[in-house]
Amino acid sequence: MARFNENQFNVPQFNQVEDPGAANQAAKLSKPKRSFLLQALLNYFDDADRRVREPRFSLDAQLLNPLANSIEKLEMRLDREQAVTDVMNCPINVDNFGTYFKLQVPDTYEFTAGADGVLQPPAIRVFTAEKRWKSITAYDDMLPVPSKIEVGGDPIACNSLVVYSLDGNSLKQEDSIGKISFPNYLHLKIDNLGDADQVVEVVLEGKTFPTVVSLSGQASTSETITITEESPSKTRYAWSSIDRITVWNLPVGATLRVALAPAAFGLELDPKRPAIHSAFRDLLFGRYWRLRGNLIEEAIYFNRFEKFETIQNYQCSPEWQAFALEPNTYGIFGLAGDTLVYADRREVWPDNLKTTAIYKEPLYNLNVYFDGSFDDNLRRVKIEPIGNARSGFCHRFRYTMENPAGSKFVISPEGRLIGFSAAAGWRTGSPKPVTVAVSEPGSYRFTLDSVSTEGDAFQDFAVYSNLKVEPLWTADLYSMLPAVKALVFDRYQKLWVWTGDLMIPLKITYDNFVFDPGTRSVYLTNQYTQAEIS
Amino acid sequence: MNRSTIVSGDAITQVNSTTYTDVAGLYAGLDRFPGETSDQFMRRVQQASALNQGANYEGLLNQLNLLFGLSPAEIFQVSSPGTVFSFSVSVKGVVLSSGQESLSVPTWTVDSDNFWKWRLISEVVGDINKSRTFKATLLEDGPAIQMVKQANTAQVRTADVVGTTFVFNEEFVDQNSILFNVAVPNWIFSDNRSLLFDHPVPDNTVMTYRYFSCPYTVVGYPAAALSLTDPGLKDIAVTSKGQMIYQIREYLYAVALQDRSYWGN
Numbered sequence: 185m186a187r188f189n190e191n192q193f194n195v196p197q198f199n200q201v202e203d204p205g206a207a208n209q210a211a212k213l214s215k216p217k218r219s220f221l222l223q224a225l226l227n228y229f230d231d232a233d234r235r236v237r238e239p240r241f242s243l244d245a246q247l248l249n250p251l252a253n254s255i256e257k258l259e260m261r262l263d264r265e266q267a268v269t270d271v272m273n274c275p276i277n278v279d280n281f282g283t284y285f286k287l288q289v290p291d292t293y294e295f296t297a298g299a300d301g302v303l304q305p306p307a308i309r310v311f312t313a314e315k316r317w318k319s320i321t322a323y324d325d326m327l328p329v330p331s332k333i334e335v336g337g338d339p340i341a342c343n344s345l346v347v348y349s350l351d352g353n354s355l356k357q358e359d360s361i362g363k364i365s366f367p368n369y370l371h372l373k374i375d376n377l378g379d380a381d382q383v384v385e386v387v388l389e390g391k392t393f394p395t396v397v398s399l400s401g402q403a404s405t406s407e408t409i410t411i412t413e414e415s416p417s418k419t420r421y422a423w424s425s426i427d428r429i430t431v432w433n434l435p436v437g438a439t440l441r442v443a444l445a446p447a448a449f450g451l452e453l454d455p456k457r458p459a460i461h462s463a464f465r466d467l468l469f470g471r472y473w474r475l476r477g478n479l480i481e482e483a484i485y486f487n488r489f490e491k492f493e494t495i496q497n498y499q500c501s502p503e504w505q506a507f508a509l510e511p512n513t514y515g516i517f518g519l520a521g522d523t524l525v526y527a528d529r530r531e532v533w534p535d536n537l538k539t540t541a542i543y544k545e546p547l548y549n550l551n552v553y554f555d556g557s558f559d560d561n562l563r564r565v566k567i568e569p570i571g572n573a574r575s576g577f578c579h580r581f582r583y584t585m586e587n588p589a590g591s592k593f594v595i596s597p598e599g600r601l602i603g604f605s606a607a608a609g610w611r612t613g614s615p616k617p618v619t620v621a622v623s624e625p626g627s628y629r630f631t632l633d634s635v636s637t638e639g640d641a642f643q644d645f646a647v648y649s650n651l652k653v654e655p656l657w658t659a660d661l662y663s664m665l666p667a668v669k670a671l672v673f674d675r676y677q678k679l680w681v682w683t684g685d686l687m688i689p690l691k692i693t694y695d696n697f698v699f700d701p702g703t704r705s706v707y708l709t710n711q712y713t714q715a716e717i718s
Numbered sequence: 719m720n721r722s723t724i725v726s727g728d729a730i731t732q733v734n735s736t737t738y739t740d741v742a743g744l745y746a747g748l749d750r751f752p753g754e755t756s757d758q759f760m761r762r763v764q765q766a767s768a769l770n771q772g773a774n775y776e777g778l779l780n781q782l783n784l785l786f787g788l789s790p791a792e793i794f795q796v797s798s799p800g801t802v803f804s805f806s807v808s809v810k811g812v813v814l815s816s817g818q819e820s821l822s823v824p825t826w827t828v829d830s831d832n833f834w835k836w837r838l839i840s841e842v843v844g845d846i847n848k849s850r851t852f853k854a855t856l857l858e859d860g861p862a863i864q865m866v867k868q869a870n871t872a873q874v875r876t877a878d879v880v881g882t883t884f885v886f887n888e889e890f891v892d893q894n895s896i897l898f899n900v901a902v903p904n905w906i907f908s909d910n911r912s913l914l915f916d917h918p919v920p921d922n923t924v925m926t927y928r929y930f931s932c933p934y935t936v937v938g939y940p941a942a943a944l945s946l947t948d949p950g951l952k953d954i955a956v957t958s959k960g961q962m963i964y965q966i967r968e969y970l971y972a973v974a975l976q977d978r979s980y981w982g983n
Contacts, residue, residue: 268741282737282756397790676757718722
């Protein structure tokens, strides 16, 4: 087995920074987020009420989002509590892996209390291994921001993320995979399933992980995976060896791949945050993350005919080559060259939502959404007018746009931007959908002005949030590791990097604390030589 | 107004939180050790779900192992090229037997103070390799007391037999161990893997048999005392001169001091 030279790679860490932009990590964390459940609440409105269900930041959406966030938080807590009954899904990577370092606040310390009478935590500074004092913040197990990363053990030889592939012949096929170098949950994906209305069944037989040594040995385990779509599937068990794989009904022309991580497919399911579409009330779809150029996208998977529709996308600057969703949290790890990035994967609620109500119904409402029909790195949005009852009385109209910097433009029918003036851009007739480029990250504000045949003026507004990944923490891997090709979470929810021939475990450290007002104790997430309470 | 107070690292102690894996551990009957992280503990919990924890010798060993957080290991592999052999380990020692050779290898000696001295596993492996037919490969060294009671034979109970042919899943079946629950027609043992009957067997016929695992991998438990749960302990607890082994004597004194009922009050 390849040996890992720890002296070469596991050097002291001075190459990691919190929030490279500025000391505004707290500001980024405190920005309101759009709950994935918001669309479920918006979908309670009638199908015909497109003004509520489709625009992402309608007044209704603004009112319902705090409720959706509360439900989401509660659902996440309940989901974690419920998951403890299943050893395969129990949350492991949260709560600082279950261990803390207790610091008793001295009796002489005078606590302040909040409005509810609960004691507020003291300010904590710690003396780190890098021999510097550092102020630390409360630990958030929904989004634990790392402070340090280092090589966490011996690497494992692994020259491919795909452990097995099979071309279909519509018959029963039987094979063996053997020992799996990096025991993990397996991810299965069929490509080119075509129009065949077949149910593909895959039966795995072998040894699960962790392997056990005992006098009577380890019993063989079997698992059946039924696949009807081209979206990836995940096994229930982590596997250490597959003695037999039996595949039924894989159609001619289709290919089955079995991989150690979703990174092999460039597509990862966000299992705890399903996607909800405005057109389908009470239906949950898979929310998948994927890289496309310099964007990381959230996409909804309908079926193998409709395939994916982009829900939201985020500019990665610099461009990412790999990513992995952190289990049980809102975090995402990305890889930009040799830089490891940690960010919140929730959508930030946009700025520039200045108009809270419309006092008279406009001739047309305005809907603005991402136009995913272009393959280049320039993002575009489609501006769509939605006719109301009096839309037939529209005499003239114009679209205008305010970019994140606050500059205003008029949009031509071809999607070009023209300098704004009171008279510019007016057209007679009914507004048509138009596509316009949005090059800068931030909140764009679009306006549809219309004038009726009676001369009455109307307006509707829409805000489009042109998002980018906001790194909360980055680490330079260049001095630690060989070139990294993929990020992988293992069966114990620990992060590994794959270099193309090695799988290397990483140890994440957090510099945070948990305050227990009842015992007046502070629980640190790391061990320090000194801590300062003030 | 609070003045800043600096607390040194000595006053900062490691503690466990009550986390999700602790609740999962309740289902497995396991507690997390101080400082044991969630992933380390979950590995133990998952192992518990895959191990025999029944009320037999192996189940007891597995339960103790899980409670102590210890991991049994494969310590050496023994083979006899070309022949089927029987292999057994107990606190009395290692016994190997084939049609060509029998070998007994001690795992301990008694010194002049009636003190057990356990040999190293590598020494036991060396003795096996001095034989003409048996070969052993050391996987992990340590005191031979780690070798718990085990054998390379296993029994299959109540295997259903139907029709005129029965094919064994196992390679080395002991023909002499085959027993049926009812009278069956005449049969022969064919190709070392199957039974051929001259007439169909009666309905609901079941069979019990024994087979050998060859080559065999010996399992060791790191907590040395575990192998002393071997029922054969009584046979080695006394020296050839009738004196009690020193360690057993100490152990009994300790029990007697702890257990007041020993003294009848």
